[in-house]
Amino acid sequence: MNYSFAAGCFIFLAFVVYINLQHNIKNAKTWFSSFLICVGLALIERDLYEKYPNFVALSECSRFLIAPCLYFSIVYFTHPKYHFSKYDLLHFIPFTIFTFFAFSFLIQHKYPIISPPQLSRYLGTAVLLTLRLQIIVYWTMSFVLLRRHRKDIRLFSSEDASINLDWLLRLLFVILAIILIGMLKFKSLLGFDYLPVFYSVACGAIAYYILQQKEIYPFPDTVKTEIQEIIENNHSKKNTVPRLNEQEAVLLKLKLESIMESEKPYLQSDINLYQLAEKLSISTHDLSFLLNASLSISFNSFINHYRINEAKRLLMSSKHTFLSIEGIGYEAGFSSKSAFFTCFKKVVGCSPLEFKKNQDIT
Structure with a gap:
């Protein structure tokens, strides 16, 4: 050759x-x-x-x-x-x-x-x-x-395997x-x-x-501009003017928790900041501020927190024994086995299989 x-x-x-x-x-x-x-x-x-x-x-x-x-x-x-x-x-x-x-x-x-x-x-x-x-x-x-x-x-994304480059x-x-x-x-x-x-x-x-390679930023142009500003603000680490006062933040937090419990948007594997903001009827800027400034958590970690809790519930449920460990990850909203195992071990401290065995023993 x-x-x-x-x-x-x-x-x-x-x-x-x-x-x-x-x-x-x-x-x-x-x-x-x-x-x-x-x-x-x-x-x-x-x-x-x-x-x-x-x-x-x-x-x-x-x-x-x-x-x-x-x-x-x-x-x-x-x-x-x-x-x-x-x-x-x-x-x-x-x-x-x-x-x-x-x-x-x-x-x-x-x-x-x-x-x-x-x-x-x-x-x-x-x-x-x-x-x-x-x-x-x-x-x-x-x-x-x-x-x-x-x-x-x-x-801004809950699923990074296809967009992490x-x-x-x-x-x-x-x-x-x-x-x-x-x-x-x-x-x-x-x-x-x-x-x-x-x-x-x-x-x-x-x-x-x-x-x-799929689109990394599947948003309208106006939202792309907002996402760019969110990223730049995160890089600069400057103390920006609060977008929400304390009362607004509390009300939005309650509304967010209600939506997460009732609609369970985290079960959608490709849920993103823009889609969740639309459910709350607020801008991506405001939701980002609520998560990062008020709750001190990134969007990805916030969504995965609910997914891990859902996975733990399924692992302990006698009604879902027909599901494999990998299947439980998909049911909880994860897009791949590796993403599920990595996140679960990082948050819980053990693998899903070890968690299930420990629950069976107790």
Whole structure:
């Protein structure tokens, strides 16, 4: 397997992702498609360099776009409302500078862009160091965004398995592994260049996750703005002006408890802050304030508190012995077995099975 095959996989996937754009995550997937194309161009250069030496100009230019494109894809994935500003263009200064010099050399010289006799060593070293520095900087910024996102979604979602973007976090570690392989010269460890196989497998994994990625913020635009403000306020940790006075908070708390007991919205696996706020006939801002400021609990923890109590009730009920442990988790509102087991052990201190055995003994 050669690099051209791996490059073709990435470019084809970019096309598939682009034509399958969903309106609600269009910007994120557009940037991700650009990232895939740039990776494909960078890979195909390895096979075409000897036959088409000037092609290296295009491929080397695309390398300076890989990190920014992936970064902005993550930015749009992790922000309910994000507007690309003129200051964001600063991220593309390295690409612009290198492109200008690359094509200037191509026009003036007959030799390959990175191989003029007097500049070969210095230009090549400068490009390599700049690219590595760029990747390190953007890798760090992307990692911080994704780690923060895992905490942010707890403010508005009760189910995070499909929106926590863990696959992007794993992709970052794959990129880190590729960098280390390149730096430590492990390419021939198995007696052949296995990187094309590695890239192709990685492309397949990316395709699996990116094509099934659901909308992270399934809200109207006005609510997305509110969610963005809630997230930003949580990041700033500033003492904001109370949205509810003490009497309003008490009344809303009673109304919330009544709805949770009578309607049991927590049994809906994908219940979110916006949907619960609608049941209370208040804004998402007010419900978020009630939970975080008045009750000192995140939305995710609040919903899971009721789910765990429901699961405990089902585990102790003689009428529900026909349900498996996993089935009880689904009945209680959890969307997966792993989410149920993890949350139950965190709150109760033991697994659901251990809890049931202890109840049977007593």
